[in-house]
Amino acid sequence: MPILPESTDAVKNPSPQLRAVLTWVDAVTTSHDADKLAAVLTDDYTHYALPKSQGFPPYDKPSLVGFAQQVLMKMFLEYNTIVHEVIETQDKVVLHMTSTGHSSTNATFTSEVIIIAHVVPQEDGEYKIKTHSEFADTECMKNFFFEEMKRQEAAKTAASAAEKTA
Numbered sequence: 001m002p003i004l005p006e007s008t009d010a011v012k013n014p015s016p017q018l019r020a021v022l023t024w025v026d027a028v029t030t031s032h033d034a035d036k037l038a039a040v041l042t043d044d045y046t047h048y049a050l051p052k053s054q055g056f057p058p059y060d061k062p063s064l065v066g067f068a069q070q071v072l073m074k075m076f077l078e079y080n081t082i083v084h085e086v087i088e089t090q091d092k093v094v095l096h097m098t099s100t101g102h103s104s105t106n107a108t109f110t111s112e113v114i115i116i117a118h119v120v121p122q123e124d125g126e127y128k129i130k131t132h133s134e135f136a137d138t139e140c141m142k143n144f145f146f147e148e149m150k151r152q153e154a155a156k157t158a159a160s161a162a163e164k165t166a
Contacts, residue, residue, distance in 0.1 A: 002081070003082075008086055016127045017092075017093050021095060023036060024041075029079035029101075034068065034069040041128060042120060045061040045128075045130060046132075050133055078101040091119055091120065093119060094115065095113075097114075103151075105151040105152060107144060107148055109144040112140075113136055116134075118131040
C-alpha cells in the first residue's frame with residue numbers, strides 16, 4: 001500500500017498501535033505477505049466485514065490469512081492509499097482511507113474504507129490486532145470486488161481448459 005504523501009501526518013511517524021494496523025493493510029494490499037499478516041494478528045483474532053449485508057462471515061486468524069492469500073493478495077496489483085484520518089486510544093485504532101488501483105485482470109477501482117482495530121500490547125512493546133472491523137465501500141464491493149472475483153474465476157477456468165487441450 002504505498003501510503004501517498006497526501007496522507008495525514010500520523011502515518012509518517014506511527015505509534016506502535018498504528019504500525020500494527022498499517023502492517024495489516026500493507027501485507028494484504030501491497031507486499032502480499034501472508035507471514036507478515038499472520039505475525040501481526042493475535043491467535044484469537046477476529047475479522048468483521050461490515051456492513052454485514054455484504055454477506056461475509058467473521059473470519060478467525062487462519063481463515064482470514066487463507067482468504068487474503070487465496071483471494072485478496074492475488075487480486076490487487078496496484079493499491080494506492082491516502083489515510084485521511086487516524087483516531088487512536090491505548091487499545092483502538094480507527095483509520096479513514098481512500099484507495100485507488102487496479103487488479104490482476106487490469107480492472108480499476110476506487111474505494112473508501114473505515115477500519116476499527118482493537119490492538120493489544122506484546123511483551124516486546126509492539127502491538128498485535130485482536131479484532132478488525134472493516135466498513136467497506138459498498139459501491140466498490142458491488143461494482144469491483146464481486147465482479148473481479150467472477151473475472152478471476154473465468155480466467156482460471158480458461159487457463160485450466162487451455163491446459164487440458166495442450
